[in-house]
Amino acid sequence: MDMTRDTRPAGPPDRSHAAARVALVLGLVALGLWTLHGFLPALAWGAILALALWPLYARFVRRVPPGRHNVVGPALFTLGVALVVLVPLALVAVQAAREAREVLQFWREIEQSGWPVPEIVNRLPFGAEAVAAWWRDTLAHPAGASEWLHHLDNGALVGVGRSVGTQVAHRAMLFGFTLLTLFFLFRDGPALAAQGLTACRRLFGPRGERVARQMAASVHGTVDGLVLVGLGEGVLLGLVYVVAGVPHPVLLGALTAFAAMIPFAAPVAFGIAALLVALKGSLVAAGAVVAAGLLVTFLADHLVRPALIGGAAGLPFLWVLLGILGGVESFGLLGLFLGPAVMAALVLLWRDYTQEEPAPAPALVDGHGGALSRSG
Template identity: 50%
Template sequence: MNPHSPAPKPASIPQQQSQRVAAAALYTALVVLALWMVREFIPAVAWAGVIAIALWPAFRAIESRRWFKGRTTLIGALLTLAVGLLVLLPVAVGIAQAAGEAHSLLGWIRGAQETGVPVPDFVAHLPFGARPLTEWWQANLARPLGASPAMKDLHGNAVVAFGQRFGLRAAHALLHFVFTLLTVFVIFQAGPRLSGTILRGAERAFGQRGVELAQRMGAAVRGTVTGLVVVGLGEGVLLGTGYALAGVPHVALLAAVTAVAAMLPFCAPIVFCGVALWLALVPGATVAAIAIAAAGFVITFVADHFVRPVLIGSSTRLPFLLVLFGILGGAGTFGLLGIFIGPALMTILMVLWDEWLQPGSGEAAVRR
């Protein structure tokens, strides 16, 4: 470069403005393109974020130990392994038990196809609807199921097609789960350095209020995980104890299924009512069936209306109604992941509302 060449003239103000607009448009286009390119993996990354936020106190507690000081790779590997086992072990146990019971199930299905399923004794003692239910059962299930109108649409090709679709979905879910575990490991391996980077980025973009908002969102996700997962596990333990006392087979598997269902809104009654219905079909177990159904409704009512609102609301500082709206609205909008995202979004809404109500907040924001 010639040292005697004249210095470049500074761009005029209109040119600077047009350059800023062009740069912003370019950056936005690049970000959108990058997100579109990795769109298939965004749910896995989001799940990894939820898991990492929920386990972050455990990570910090383990790292504070002298032997684990600075060994984020080891801590990340242990926590990732624990998450993988927590999900895969119940699935493996369920598959093993299902395979063990496959022979008996096939025998029952063959018998039902040849002779039908007799009307249970409890149907005749129902306070209402006994007659129409008995007539429907005799018309559709009491006769051999091979010629039953309720089973006429079940053909071999339909079953094979369903099996193929189920297999593809299972493989897709397994692939996403592997990427989720990999992302969880990377997040924990980065450790405090990653959390500090995120907080610094939030402070630079939105100021100190951005840092506080990010922290409250993390607390909202953590409280939601605690309220849903921990309470769901408690419901599974309590109802599993009831299953054992009632003599239901495969207590451990049914308790695990109940715990998973209890983590989702209004899904636990599907499981324990199914168990109660099975008990009602067993001669002499009608009282146990009624007890299981009653205990299930009492436990879920207490958990959903008293325990969960306290756990989630205390960490997010949200009213019960907003917690409920966040969980149900998030599930309806984003699926299962929305159960944890919804309360965090409600927390943002509540923070913005509090700032709006503070006198002089608008003028302070303008001055900043």
């Protein structure tokens, strides 16, 4: 008997083994995503914050060198991020609680004595008499105001309150896991980045690393273009609210800053501020608030944001806008950052695919017709 005969299976079994390995890997990945689906938003937020804050963290680590276990630096920086987020939210919550008490007090006064016709109604350019007459018949006396207010469903209000409480608890848990993810990303960031680039090269070839770097650059640009520009809009319009006499300018400025992070959402915030000023009877101040809001948002949305986001991600403004709006529609607030990153990767792949291959350099031949080398 020939003991040296090769008994290994031929080609088809090898292909079946490779297909089985691919199926096993895909199955495990799908199972892992299904297991972690409730925590994927926290992981995504942690990755986005780590990418956006990594330059600041690198400077911080230079001043606070990592210890033996590299725990102090990531813990302190993560704590700083938590305070930056939680302190403004706490201030807004306290102010909102005060406003809620004032609203309830105002509600009780309306039920007891009615709601007088506001001065702004008498200054309407048209329909002032009709609106004032309806107001006097409906809201100006206690019986009419109480009847109108009781049309609101108390059960629905209780349901809304419970829903808000549930959402707050869910968001708090999500934020806690985001901070936990952020800590580990800060601690193991360089190793994870190297592993990610290696995986991209093995899965997608030389272009994989370029795509990963382009997506990271788009996250940096999106954070600068949305968060920082939105905060700047909130500060500028908050000052306008103070000058124009808008009630509660700090709270409305914070609302404007949050709304300004979403393209074309800021007009809702400064429109509310203008309406509150108009209800006080100052139409000129309301017009000034609207004019300042339109000017600030026009400059931010058409000049500053395209330069920051498009310049960092290498995207035209149209794809930046579509990425942001489409991302918000598909993924919610997280899509503000995921959308431009996906668009940046797709545009980069499209450019690489449609770029013409350079022509081969002509060969240099010797006197006998043999090729010596190629130039360049």
